Structure formats: C-alpha cells, structure tokens
Amino acid sequence: MDASGGSMHVLMLPWLAFGHILPFTELAKRIARQGHRVTLLSTPRNTRRLIRIPPDLADLVSVVDVKLPRVERLPEDAEASIDLPSDDLRPYLRRAYDAAFAEELSDILQDAGPGRPDWVLIDYAAYWAPAAAARHGVPCACLSLFGAAALSVFGPPDALMGHGKYVRTKPEHLAGVPDYVPFPTAVAYRGFEARAFFNPAFVADGSGVSEAYRFGKCIQGSQLVGIRSSAEFEPEWLQVLGDLYQKPVIPVGLFPSPPTQDVGGHEATLHWLDRQAPGSVVYAAFGSEAKLTSAQLQTIALGLEASGLPFLWAFRPPVDADEVTAGLPEGFEERVNGRGLVCRGWVPQARFLAHGSIGAFLTHAGWSSITEGLARGVRLVLLPLMFDQGLNARLLVEKKVGVEVARDEEDGSFAPKDIAAALRRVVVEDEGEVFGDKVKELAVVFGNDEVNNRCVRDFLRCLSEYSRLLQG
Incomplete structure (x- = not known):
C-alpha cells in the first residue's frame, strides 16, 4: 500500500x-469494487462449487486453492463441514485446515516482494494466523460472521x-445474561442450548484446542475486529463488544448474497411462486450446518401441513437415514400437493427470498440466513438448532422482527402445533402486521447496497489508517 492510503x-x-x-467471498468482491486487491484462500472443491468472481473483478481477486492433507478419519472428499457425515468429524477437518x-x-507472508499482503483478514478458526502475521510485520484483523449480541454473550478473549x-x-455459565451487559435483555442461552453447545465449543477437541479458544486467540492477536453487522441494527451490542475486547470493533455491513443467482433447474418452482398470493408463502430452510x-x-x-399455509x-435428508424420502411422514407430499413444494438439493435461497410471494421464513436463525431474510423484508419464524442461533433468535424477538417456535425447556423438543402456531402468528394473525412493518424498516439497512458498501468503505478506511500508523 502506498503512504497516501x-x-x-x-x-x-x-x-x-x-x-x-x-x-x-461476497466481502472480497465488495472490497475489490473499492479498488483493492484480494487474495482468497480455500480448497479446490469449495472453489469449484462456491466461489464465483465476476469477470470485471478478475484482475483484483485471486482465488488460491489449498489442498488438504490426508487426515485419519476425515473422508476423502471432505473439504467443508457440509461434507461430514457426522459432527464428530469436525475436529479432523479443523486439523487438516490448520496444517494446510x-x-x-x-x-505467502515470506514473500517480501510487491505481492505481499498489507492485511490478513481471518475467520475464527485460524487461531495461528495472528502470530504468523506478526512475525512478518503484517497486521491482522479478525472478521466475525456472528452478530455483536452473540459475541458479547460469549465473553472477552x-x-x-x-x-x-x-x-x-x-x-450453566452460558445460561444467563452476563453481568457486564448494562441493559435489560433476554439474549442468553436456554438450558438445553447451553448443554448442547458447551462441549463442542468450550472443551478442547481432536484438533488440540476448543472452538472458543480459536475465537479468543484470533480476537486477542488481531489489531481490530470486524463484525458482520451494522450500527443501525445493534448499536448497543457493538458498544458492549468494544468494551469487552478493548480494541476497535467495526461493523462491516451485512453483505447478503445478491438475489441474482442462477436458478439451477428451479424454473418450475419460480413459476409456482408466481401463482401464489403476495406475502402468503412460507419458505423453510435450515442452513448447511445443522x-x-x-x-x-x-x-x-x-x-x-397443520399451518394450512402454502410453503416451499x-x-x-436427515442425518440418521439415507433414503430420499426419509424424514417425511408417509403420504405427506401427496396430502400437501399443490399447496407445498419440497425441494431437494441446492436451492437459490436468495432468489426465493426475494420473490414477492414469500411472506415468512422458517429458519434455524443462522446469521447468514437472517441477513438474507431481513435484506428481503421477510418476517422470521425462528427454530434455533446450534451454535449462536439461540442468541440470534432472542435478539430478533426483542427487535420485533420474528417469533420463536415454542420448545420444551428441558430437552428443546417441539411439536407440530408449535411450528404451526408460530407460522400463523407471523403470516395470518393481526400481530403479523407489526412484524411486517419492522422487517420493512430493517430491509433498508440489511438489503441496501449503499448502506452495506458504506460500512465496507469505513472498515477499509480503518485498515488504511492503521497501516499508515505502522509505517510511521
């Protein structure tokens, strides 16, 4: 980078x-559109199936394939968590990631030539990266794909x-609002969530460290922390996080996937959506991790089925069965024929959510899915399943943009009537209008490219200013 920034x-x-x-990848494209160069590391299989760089940015974004080593118990072609038949294998994917x-x-950092990066921007898993960057005099920033509220509950590094x-x-240490949060809130884990989350997150696994340790080490070793959020959405939590981390915490925007995806053979589904009444259809999806x-x-x-609403x-398929029809009650697709569509395999989610007939999103409350739903002004019905999702759900209920499916407090189980009731509350009942108004307001924050790009510019300005300070 030149001295003038x-x-x-x-x-x-x-x-x-x-x-x-x-x-x-979406952030890489937005950074490149501001005139900066990006090198994005992934694996060959992920590059082929996920990373699409438009021709006009090809000179600015380099995608480098990194081959994973053979690791005991890791399936041959497993290059992402979705490829793992069981969550028990996650530590082995982490071990392969760490090594490669x-x-x-x-x-890359040893190359002292003009191609050496000015910044290393890391995800939570790369806990070894800040020390490596520091050895070569390159600053490091941690980019969190979780929101500020969830990170605040996780605690300081x-x-x-x-x-x-x-x-x-x-x-139990996760099942309450921490005393450093200075305002009333219900953003905390429920007992069943805390019990399910604690072991995989806070106990060292087969990769040698815990998930939480990775996150803490990344935050501790980074010069600043970027958060996939915006000051318009959760200003109070961004403040808490800045106090906890004692370093700059900068919202980088929400950068939802644009709804311009190729429909990938789902033309008939889009035609079906065209025939439905505006805002009447429930879109149900639970992410790639759960x-x-x-x-x-x-x-x-x-x-x-019990909701009586049209759905997509x-x-x-379920983790405990192989058959294509497993997980669906007998005769289900026949009974809902015409009213409900079951799509198997990859779907163009951003494209579906942007369709005018979608009125509600039954979601696991993963941050990426929330971002896509709110960017399109779709009301949320929340069924959190793992990780930060319970915290996200509480936050969204507090912000009045969705409802959470009722659960058994002891084991987290839910019944068909709980799903149906939550859906009808958001789509059919009068209360749904309140949610509708609120999500329309937030769509201006989440879905507005100019707002998101302004956040990216602010983040890049911080990186540039920090680099100038380093150069004296």
Whole structure:
C-alpha cells in the first residue's frame, strides 16, 4: 500500500463451511469494487462449487486453492463441514485446515516482494494466523460472521481461551445474561442450548484446542475486529463488544448474497411462486450446518401441513437415514400437493427470498440466513438448532422482527402445533402486521447496497489508517 492510503492487498482466510466461504467471498468482491486487491484462500472443491468472481473483478481477486492433507478419519472428499457425515468429524477437518492453511499463509507472508499482503483478514478458526502475521510485520484483523449480541454473550478473549473472570467452565455459565451487559435483555442461552453447545465449543477437541479458544486467540492477536453487522441494527451490542475486547470493533455491513443467482433447474418452482398470493408463502430452510434427525424433520413437516399455509421447503435428508424420502411422514407430499413444494438439493435461497410471494421464513436463525431474510423484508419464524442461533433468535424477538417456535425447556423438543402456531402468528394473525412493518424498516439497512458498501468503505478506511500508523 502506498503512504497516501492508496490501494491495499488483503489476504482472506475463511473457515471451511458454506456459511463462512460465501460471505467472505461476497466481502472480497465488495472490497475489490473499492479498488483493492484480494487474495482468497480455500480448497479446490469449495472453489469449484462456491466461489464465483465476476469477470470485471478478475484482475483484483485471486482465488488460491489449498489442498488438504490426508487426515485419519476425515473422508476423502471432505473439504467443508457440509461434507461430514457426522459432527464428530469436525475436529479432523479443523486439523487438516490448520496444517494446510498455516503453511500456505507462512509461504505467502515470506514473500517480501510487491505481492505481499498489507492485511490478513481471518475467520475464527485460524487461531495461528495472528502470530504468523506478526512475525512478518503484517497486521491482522479478525472478521466475525456472528452478530455483536452473540459475541458479547460469549465473553472477552481471555474467557474464550479458558481463564479470567468470565471463564465458562460449565454449561450453566452460558445460561444467563452476563453481568457486564448494562441493559435489560433476554439474549442468553436456554438450558438445553447451553448443554448442547458447551462441549463442542468450550472443551478442547481432536484438533488440540476448543472452538472458543480459536475465537479468543484470533480476537486477542488481531489489531481490530470486524463484525458482520451494522450500527443501525445493534448499536448497543457493538458498544458492549468494544468494551469487552478493548480494541476497535467495526461493523462491516451485512453483505447478503445478491438475489441474482442462477436458478439451477428451479424454473418450475419460480413459476409456482408466481401463482401464489403476495406475502402468503412460507419458505423453510435450515442452513448447511445443522444435521436434523428424521424425527425433527417429521415434526417440521407435520407443522407445515397443520399451518394450512402454502410453503416451499429446502429439504435436506436427515442425518440418521439415507433414503430420499426419509424424514417425511408417509403420504405427506401427496396430502400437501399443490399447496407445498419440497425441494431437494441446492436451492437459490436468495432468489426465493426475494420473490414477492414469500411472506415468512422458517429458519434455524443462522446469521447468514437472517441477513438474507431481513435484506428481503421477510418476517422470521425462528427454530434455533446450534451454535449462536439461540442468541440470534432472542435478539430478533426483542427487535420485533420474528417469533420463536415454542420448545420444551428441558430437552428443546417441539411439536407440530408449535411450528404451526408460530407460522400463523407471523403470516395470518393481526400481530403479523407489526412484524411486517419492522422487517420493512430493517430491509433498508440489511438489503441496501449503499448502506452495506458504506460500512465496507469505513472498515477499509480503518485498515488504511492503521497501516499508515505502522509505517510511521
């Protein structure tokens, strides 16, 4: 980068999950559109199936394929979390990622020529990256794809790394609002969520460290932290986070996927949507990470059926069965024929959500899906399943843009009537108008390209100013 703050070269290291690679790619394109160069690291299979760089940005965005080493128990072609038949295999994917990407980063940083990056922008998993960047005098920024509210509940970096006042040593430590949050809120884990989340997140796994440790180390070692959020949406939580981290916390915008995707053989589905009344259809999808069981999917199916509403379901087969029809009650597709569509395999989610007939989104409350739904002004029905999703759901209920499906407080189970009731509350009942008004307001924040690009410009300005300080 030149001393006047001209164009920069940003190296990006997303984690190997669809919900991480896609937003990093979208941000890479937005950074390139501001005239900066980007090098994006991923694996060959992920590059082929996920990363699309428009021809006009090809000179500014370089995609580097990093081959994963063979790791015991990791399936041959597993290059993203969606490829893993079981969550138990996640540590082995992390181990392969650590080995391959740490070496690639080191090779890139050792090149003292003009191609060396000015910044390394890392995802939570690359906990070894800040130290590697520091050894070569290159600053590092951590980009969180979680919102500020969820990150605030996780706590400061030392707690994530297993020490300090707010360390989480048992699930109950997650099941309440931390005392450093200075305002009333219900954003906390429920008991069943805390019990399910604690072990995979806060206990060291087969990769040698815990998920929380990775996050804490990334935040601690980075010069600043970018958050996939906006000051218009959660200003109070961004403030909490800045106080917790004691370093700049900068919203980088929401950058939802644009609804310009190729429909990939779903023309008939779009024609079906064209025939439905405006705002009448429920779109149901639960992301690429959650591995639902047959029992859970059957309950969701019966709930969609009982709601009486037209629906479009992006269906992924259950984790505990192989057959194509597994997870659907007997005769379900015949009974809902004409009123409901079950789409298997990949779907153009952003394209569906942008369709005028979609009125509600039954979602797992993953941050990427929330971003896409709110960008299109769609009301949310929330069925959180893992990770930060319970915290996101509480936040969205507080912001009055959706309702959460009622659950058993002890085990988190839900019944068809709970799904149906939540859907009807948002789509049919008078209360739905309140949600509709609120999501329209937020669509201006989430879906407005100029607002999102302004956030990206502000973030890049911070990077540039920090680089100038380093250069003296």
